[in-house]
Amino acid sequence: MEKKIYLDHAATTSTRPSVVEAMLPYFTEEFGNPSSIYEFAQNAKQAIDDARQTIANAIGAESAEVFFVSGGTEADNWAISGVIENYAKKGNHIITSKIEHHAVLHTCEYLEKKGCEVTYLDVDANGMISLEELENAIKENTVLITIMFANNEIGTIQPVKEIGAIAKKHNVLFHTDAVQAFTHIPINVNEMNIDLMSLSGHKIYGPKGIGALYIRKGVRMKAYIHGGAQERRRRGGTENVPAIVGFGKAVAEAMPKLESEASREANLRDYFIQKVIDTIPYVKLNGHPTHRLPNNANISFEFIEGESLLIMLDMKNVCASSGSACTSGSLDPSHVLLAIGLPHEIAHGSLRITLGEKTTQEELDYVADELVTIVKRLREMSPVYEDYTQEKIESVIETKYNLTSKL
Amino acid sequence: MYTKKVMDHFTNPRNMGEIDHADGVGTVGNAKCGDIMRIYLKVENDIIQDVKFKTFGCGAAVATSSIATELVMGKTIEEALKITNDAVVEALDGLPKAKVHCSLLAEEALHAAIWDYAQKNNIQIEGLEPPQDTDDYDHHVEEEDDFE
Numbered sequence: 001m002e003k004k005i006y007l008d009h010a011a012t013t014s015t016r017p018s019v020v021e022a023m024l025p026y027f028t029e030e031f032g033n034p035s036s037i038y039e040f041a042q043n044a045k046q047a048i049d050d051a052r053q054t055i056a057n058a059i060g061a062e063s064a065e066v067f068f069v070s071g072g073t074e075a076d077n078w079a080i081s082g083v084i085e086n087y088a089k090k091g092n093h094i095i096t097s098k099i100e101h102h103a104v105l106h107t108c109e110y111l112e113k114k115g116c117e118v119t120y121l122d123v124d125a126n127g128m129i130s131l132e133e134l135e136n137a138i139k140e141n142t143v144l145i146t147i148m149f150a151n152n153e154i155g156t157i158q159p160v161k162e163i164g165a166i167a168k169k170h171n172v173l174f175h176t177d178a179v180q181a182f183t184h185i186p187i188n189v190n191e192m193n194i195d196l197m198s199l200s201g202h203k204i205y206g207p208k209g210i211g212a213l214y215i216r217k218g219v220r221m222k223a224y225i226h227g228g229a230q231e232r233r234r235r236g237g238t239e240n241v242p243a244i245v246g247f248g249k250a251v252a253e254a255m256p257k258l259e260s261e262a263s264r265e266a267n268l269r270d271y272f273i274q275k276v277i278d279t280i281p282y283v284k285l286n287g288h289p290t291h292r293l294p295n296n297a298n299i300s301f302e303f304i305e306g307e308s309l310l311i312m313l314d315m316k317n318v319c320a321s322s323g324s325a326c327t328s329g330s331l332d333p334s335h336v337l338l339a340i341g342l343p344h345e346i347a348h349g350s351l352r353i354t355l356g357e358k359t360t361q362e363e364l365d366y367v368a369d370e371l372v373t374i375v376k377r378l379r380e381m382s383p384v385y386e387d388y389t390q391e392k393i394e395s396v397i398e399t400k401y402n403l404t405s406k407l
Numbered sequence: 408m409y410t411k412k413v414m415d416h417f418t419n420p421r422n423m424g425e426i427d428h429a430d431g432v433g434t435v436g437n438a439k440c441g442d443i444m445r446i447y448l449k450v451e452n453d454i455i456q457d458v459k460f461k462t463f464g465c466g467a468a469v470a471t472s473s474i475a476t477e478l479v480m481g482k483t484i485e486e487a488l489k490i491t492n493d494a495v496v497e498a499l500d501g502l503p504k505a506k507v508h509c510s511l512l513a514e515e516a517l518h519a520a521i522w523d524y525a526q527k528n529n530i531q532i533e534g535l536e537p538p539q540d541t542d543d544y545d546h547h548v549e550e551e552d553d554f555e
Contacts, residue, residue, distance in 0.1 A: 303463065304463065305441055305442075305463055305464050305465055305468075307464075307465035307466055308417075308464070308465055308466055308468075308469060311414075311417060311466045315418065324441055324465070325440065325441045333441065343438075344438055344439040344440075344441070345438035345439070348438065348441040380423075381420065381423055381461055381462060381463075381469065382443075382461060382462070382463045383434060383443050383444070383445035383461040383462065383463055384438060384443060384463045385463075386425065386445075386461055
């Protein structure tokens with residue numbers, strides 16, 4: 001295929017042209033500082049208020065509870081560090097999971113070094129936390145539960161409503177990183193008892209460099225970035241008005257078609273997964289089979305390594321992602337794949353495909369067909385596959401996962 | 408990220424495959440780290456008549472194995488043993504820092520194959536060490552930040 005097939009929407013999305021169009025006037029004509037007094041700058045201020053209201057409506061919150069930040073990472077940092085700082089009198093214990101985004105995990109590890117106590121919950125083979133283990137982990141000094149809404153790598157959706165109920169019952173604050181779930185899955189902060197929630201613009205066809213932290217009214221949260229009186233004195237710095245406008249526009253466009261688009265993408269996702277399973281032997285779907293993001297397919301190919309697979313796909317104009325160590329720049333493959341119990345050799349051979357609003361069945365057919373050739377070629381090059389064919393080793397997919405190769 | 412030479416050797420690997428009844432076979436690396444290299448040698452009169460490889464690993468791992476086979480083809484055992492990982496990196500016009508370990512693996516795979524050949528033929532080669540168990544071998548080096 002001549003044109004690029006972009007299947008890495010969990011990494012980032014393009015900014016939708018209508019979003020760019022909505023942003024443009026705020027670079028040039030409406031460039032005023034929203035904090036300025038004169039009439040002209042009030043247009044910029046109004047645009048921020050409108051975007052804030054749109055985002056609040058999308059999650060069932062009040063606009064005063066939405067704070068703009070630079071992105072999901074800042075929102076995660078602020079939420080966790082903020083609770084630890086503002087609730088120091090109550091305690092310093094955080095409960096999280098082993099499959100969180102690094103913005104959460106590394107913040108927790110940093111706070112641990114500063115003397116906080118952190119419980120990292122295990123997940124099952126599908127990437128689900130155990131509600132019983134969560135409840136048992138709550139102690140007198142627990143101040144925060146931070147569990148992601150849906151996982152960025154394997155797509156597993158956590159039982160957020162049930163987690164919120166447990167948090168409320170024990171009077172512990174609940175933060176969720178909803179960067180991957182937002183505008184893909186319906187979210188209501190009140191029904192789900194969410195106290196803090198991280199959102200991002202560039203995963204939902206908005207611009208990069210913008211996100212939001214939802215903070216429930218009544219949650220004590222002082223400034224994280226010190227400076228001016230912006231964001232109700234909690235996040236100083238002149239607002240990134242064009243990005244905020246773009247973020248609001250992206251949300252406004254996504255919400256009315258949330259269900260129809262989620263169902264369209266989920267159908268395509270299942271079609272693709274089935275096609276790969278039917279045409280390539282020794283493969284395994286990672287993540288929950290049904291409780292998963294509508295746009296996420298994560299598949300391990302035994303006997304091959306993920307980076308090689310990505311380069312070969314790239315040469316066929318396909319952009320995708322992998323949990324192999326070579327793509328993470330560290331010794332181990334993805335912490336998420338290891339947490340769901342994948343042996344290293346299977347984790348190294350993972351491929352993540354994340355669909356978007358422009359993804360077509362034709363594109364997925366092309367990718368699935370190319371995968372057959374690429375996987376076959378890489379297996380021919382693999383000494384591990386050679387050992388398997390000579391019966392020196394067993395297939396992990398067959399022995400550990402009881403997945404028989406149909407081919 | 409990769410040089411043209413690396414991409415060329417990754418997409419058109421030279422001497423990929425197996426040698427039946429090879430005179431020496433060496434396998435290094437492990438699945439845990441995500442790199443396994445195997446080199447097969449056919450040796451006659453102390454000269455490497457044929458060499459083939461198989462690699463499980465990233466683009467750099469495939470490319471380093473491929474070029475290593477080119478570098479040793481037709482060489483004497485003594486000459487082949489002199490080929491270092493630096494020579495492999497140079498022949499590929501460079502590797503990203505985080506991937507330099509792949510070139511070490513290629514050198515080790517070659518040495519392991521020669522060791523196997525020497526063992527099978529009761530040949531003593533001065534300075535040639537038996538292949539190490541690479542299970543606990545941390546060859547992944549974090550990219551350095553030279554900001555300070």
